[in-house]
Amino acid sequence: MxxxxxxxxxxxxxxxxxxxxxxYDRKPIYHDMVDKVEMKKFVADRIGLMYTIPTIGVWDNFDDIDFDALPEKYIIKCTHDSGSYVICTPQAPLDIEKVRQKLKKAFKHDYYIYSREWPYRGLKKRIIIEPLLIxxxxxxxxxxxxxxxxxxxxxxxxxxxxxxxxxxxxxxxxxxxxxxxxxxxxxxxxxxxxxxxxxxxxxxxxxxxxxxxxxxxxxxxxxxxxxxxxxxxxxxxxxxxxxxxxxxxxxxxxxxxxxxxxx
Structure with missing residues (x-):
């Protein structure tokens, strides 16, 4: 490279x-610091919950998400990697099947493998949805x-x-x-x-x-x-x-x- x-x-x-x-620098806390759910707890403990982006929900399985109950603007992404996000707005509503396939593909990948970033190794794979900040x-x-x-x-x-x-x-x-x-x-x-x-x-x-x-x-x-x-x-x-x-x-x-x- x-x-x-x-x-x-x-x-x-x-x-x-x-x-x-x-x-050589492998502190267990690093796993929490890069996980998109656990990171919010890390930040809240140190500077306050008000400085974290609100969470609408966290799911282990895509098919458990009730999309009809979600607000009109939000972002959906995996908790264990980088880049697997999709934004939903009234102008660009989700194609649920395309999003399912994108996140399903992300679930198959171990993000640690790409460039051996140890903090990502072994993270639990989940889906998080947050309100879209504007x-x-x-x-x-x-x-x-x-x-x-x-x-x-x-x-x-x-x-x-x-x-x-x-x-x-x-x-x-x-x-x-x-x-x-x-x-x-x-x-x-x-x-x-x-x-x-x-x-x-x-x-x-x-x-x-x-x-x-x-x-x-x-x-x-x-x-x-x-x-x-x-x-x-x-x-x-x-x-x-x-x-x-x-x-x-x-x-x-x-x-x-x-x-x-x-x-």
């Missing part, structure tokens, strides 16, 4: 250190604010805009003081106009410190809906641990921010 073998005895680059973490723009896709934390300290974040657009999403990176970063992820494009910073930036930084405690590295994702904060997810391995940065030298610069026992 990266064009070279990682040095796991003395890792230096950001992606090398993430591979080391996959192999901000003042009215768009089905919210802006994401994703904070990279290093040994419990957030260093920078990026803003994801235009998700679901024809051109695809954009990513704009900022240091936590709000100044733009000199780097970006390989292959990602910036927004034509620099997006505004979140109104609750200081609170997101505070929460990132709390939620990333006792980890070497983790990404904390937030939404801001009508000035209210929600934690979207916790991600240990951005891009499976295979996304580098450009300019190239930032792979080592950012890697230096992760302090491991082998450093």
């Amino acid at each position: 990266m064009g070279s073998l990682p040095d796991l005895k003395k890792p230096e680059a950001f992606t090398e250190k993430l591979q080391w973490i996959k192999l 901000d003042s723009s009215g768009a089905n896709y919210l802006t994401d604010y994703k904070f990279y934390c290093f040994n419990g300290e957030p260093k920078f974040f990026y803003i994801t805009s235009d998700r679901g657009s024809k051109l695809g999403l954009t990513e704009d990176f900022f240091y936590i003081d709000g100044t733009p970063c000199e780097f970006t992820q390989v292959g990602e494009r910036r927004a034509p106009v620099c997006p505004p910073l979140p109104r609750n930036l200081s609170k997101m930084i505070e929460f990132s410190r709390v939620l990333s405690a006792n980890t070497y590295h983790i990404r904390i994702d937030f939404y801001e809906v009508n000035e209210r904060i929600y934690v979207g997810e916790l991600t240990f391995f951005d891009g499976g641990g295979f996304f580098g940065f450009e300019p190239k030298e930032y792979n080592k610069i950012i890697g230096e921010w992760i302090k491991l026992p082998v450093d």
